Amino acid sequence: MYLQDPQLSIPKRPNPIDPREVSMPPRRVTLADVAKKAGLSSTAASMILNGRPDTRLSKAAHDKVHAAAAELGYRPNLAARGLRTDKTQTIGFISDLVATTRFASGLIRGALQASEEAGNVMLVIETGGDPRREQKAIDAVLDRQVDGIIFATMRARELFVPAFPPATKVVMLNATNPHHLQTVLPDEFAGGRAAARYLLDHGFSSDIALIGHNAETEQGYFRSSTVEQRIHGIRSTMEAAGHTFMAELSAWDWEPQHGYTLTRSLLSGRTRPRALLCMNDRLAFGAYQALNEAGLRVPDDVSIIGFDNDELAEYLRPGLTTVALPHEQMGRRAVDLLIGDSDPVQEFISMPLIERASVKTASTPHP
Helix, strand or coil: CCCCCCCCCCCCCCCCCCHHHCCCCCCCCCHHHHHHHHCCCHHHHHHHHCCCCCCCCCHHHHHHHHHHHHHHCCCCCHHHHHHHHCCCCEEEEEECCCCCCCCCHHHHHHHHHHHHHCCCEEEEEECCCCHHHHHHHHHHHHHCCCCEEEEEEEEEEECCCCCCCCCCCEEEEEEEECCECCEEEECHHHHHHHHHHHHHHCCCCCCEEEEECCCCCCCCCCCCHHHHHHHHHHHHHHHHCCCCCCEEEECCCCCHHHHHHHHHHHHCCCCCCCEEEECCHHHHHHHHHHHHHCCCCCCCCCEEEEEECCHHHHHCCCCCEEEECCHHHHHHHHHHHHHCCCCCCEEEECCCEECCCCCCCCCCCCC
């Protein structure tokens, strides 16, 4: 015989659930509901909510439909609309490292803002630059019937794009591809000119050292087309003014440790430069450290200018004068081109010069 210990409690069997007590999710408000509340036909309500021009309906009818939609919480069925219009108001954004690195995050920030303002949803996929993941990313956005794809790269370069249906609209952002001509890039040539011109206008001429590139040692090597444009802008401005660099020091990777090493080697020479034109801000960070270790002050002893407007440039002491990459404007423009009807074109976005305290006037400005 089994005896129940009175100290033990046996859980009671739960009462069966009364179906009448289960709350069902609210029914989706339909276009017919809006039309009924506004006292109009579904066709009239549809034309008004879809922004059809010349509906021949009164302003009062428009006001009634919009008021009814707001009151009922109506949301359009985008899937159904997509079937009718062949537009889903969805954009695919495929990048290598844009979303997961702070350097180029402005590209995606600008694209998201423009997408939202245009009433679009943006699907963001990061591939890490892995070709296998790139193909999967393309398949994923095409499966979701996006209206077009933006391909973006953290640093401007020529980008290989896997195959996909030729009718798909594509914009290359901070990247180029010979098969996709709708492209948004920074105006590196004008940016290079601005940096060189800034130093010349502050009285520097033959006492400028170029950190990060040497035309002779790098002859025959391929850098991205955008980098080449930056270099071309710098050199053409110096040549037009009748000047050359007192020294050109090459570094293939523009990282702080190379800026530090190159600047140290430069300071060991007989003639000290009065200004450094660094090919990017990361090289300039290293140059700051080398100058500090040598007991030299920026800009009193040596002025410095860089490129990119890296986040840390503002926090150096003194702050680094630099030519900025206009990432947010580029991202916005890429969305505009994708959802617009313009012909394929390569657009260059102006690179603003951010003036801080790392450059001082050396003498009478050069004419």
